[in-house]
Amino acid sequence: MTRFLITALLSAVLSFAAWANDAPRTIEMKVDGLVCAFCAQGISKKLGKMDATSDVLVNLENGLVAVSLKPGKDVKDEDLRSTLTDAGYTLQSIERTSETFEEIRTRLKSKP
Amino acid sequence: MSTFRVWGLSACLLTAPAFAKPIAYQGGTALMGEYGAGTMTEAQAFYAPSYRWSAGVGHLRLDADDGDFSRDITYLRGNLLLHRWNLPRAQANVFGWGGVGSADSSDTTGRKFAWNAGGQIDYETLRFYSSLRTDWQYAKDGFSHRIDTVQLGWAPYPHDWDRLATWLLVQARDYTGGLYDGVEPAALVRLFKNGRTTAFWIEAGVTIDGRLQSMFMINF
Structure with missing residues (x-):
């Protein structure tokens, strides 16, 4: 019985760790x-001031803006859309991912 | 004048934003200064409550190239983004502005109420840009003149958000009202860099007469 409980507890901990690892960290x-770059400074400032964001990545070559999320936090799509619209730009798509900024940078660099 | 029109047409047909934009971004403040080869010197400060408009103050000093007269105009101005096209790898804008001020000219007596109006169209990609801008100042029983400027630019390497951006550009400027005889071409280098809270822009070069043409802008 004890062995069963330990196994169940371990499974729960590992599952939670896996779930936490896969949770969206970046939008x-x-x-x-x-x-x-000079004109898009407003985007970085606005997104960087949001409660849920910890950092902002802007990549002009790919027309990409990414924000990293604080643990357990998220931002509504409509808030992102209005922030970018108010900054004078047009948002085309939003995607949540578990990639870090470093992983995104590596992916963008290896893009043909 | 025909040369200037060719430059203008080329700018429209080719690409880019050449000028510092008069509206930084929502909540942004822009400080700008320009030294235009001894003919014009201008300082401006604008605050933008929205990306669509900004308002601020400026001072323009003009010295005729033949030394006949000089003008000092202090003004209030509103800038409006009339239209913007956001494309996947480009942006184009149409700006308009206007305002009022007080002018002092060495060839007239007393300070005068002055009007100013102007506009800019620009088109920009990551590597090319072009812009066409016109500025008009008018004081009843005083003066009327216009400054038209075209810029074409090219970035020799792709720049990104966190890198120093370098642009090489050519400029042609035409003054009316006896300020300068003919079109004044110039070659310029522009650099800009983003900081965490502030962006810096500086450009400098020489005109065909070998005079300094320079400009700076700070956004925060």
Whole structure:
């Protein structure tokens, strides 16, 4: 019985760890009009000030803006859309991912 | 003048944003200064409550190239983004602006109420840009002149958010109202860099007369 309980507890802990590891940590957005680093500074400032975000990544070559999320936090799609619209840009798509910024940078660099 | 029109047409047909945009971003403040080869010197400060409009103050000093007169115009101005096209790898804008001010000109007596109006169209990609801008100042019983500027630029390497951006550009400027005789071409280098809270922009070059043409902008 004790062995069963230990096994069940271990399984629960490992499952939670796996779930936590796969939880979205980053939100990736494709943005149109993102061609000038100087002009897009507003995006970084606005997204960086949100309660749920810890960092912002802007990649002009791919028209991509990403935010990393604080643990257990998220941002509504409509809040992201209005933030980018208010900054003067057009949001094309939103995708939640478990990739880190480093993984995104590596992926973008290896893109043909 | 025909040369200038060719430049203008080329800018429209080719690409880009050449000028510093008069609206930074929602909640952003822009400080700008320009030294235009001894003919014009301008300082401006704008605050943008929205990405669609900004308002602020400026001072423009003009010195005729033949030394006949000089003008100082201090003004209030509102800038409006009339239209923006956000494309997957490009952006184009149409801006308009106007305002009022007080002018002092060495060829007239007393300070005068002055109007100003202007506009800019620009088109920009990551590697090319073009813009066409016009500025008009008018004071009843005083003066009327216009400054038209075209810029074409090219980025020699792809820049990203966290890298220093370098642009090489050519500029052609035409002054009316006896400020400068002919079109004034210039070659410029522009650099900009983003900081965590502030973005810096500086450009400098020479005109065909060998005079300094420079500009800076800070957004925060």
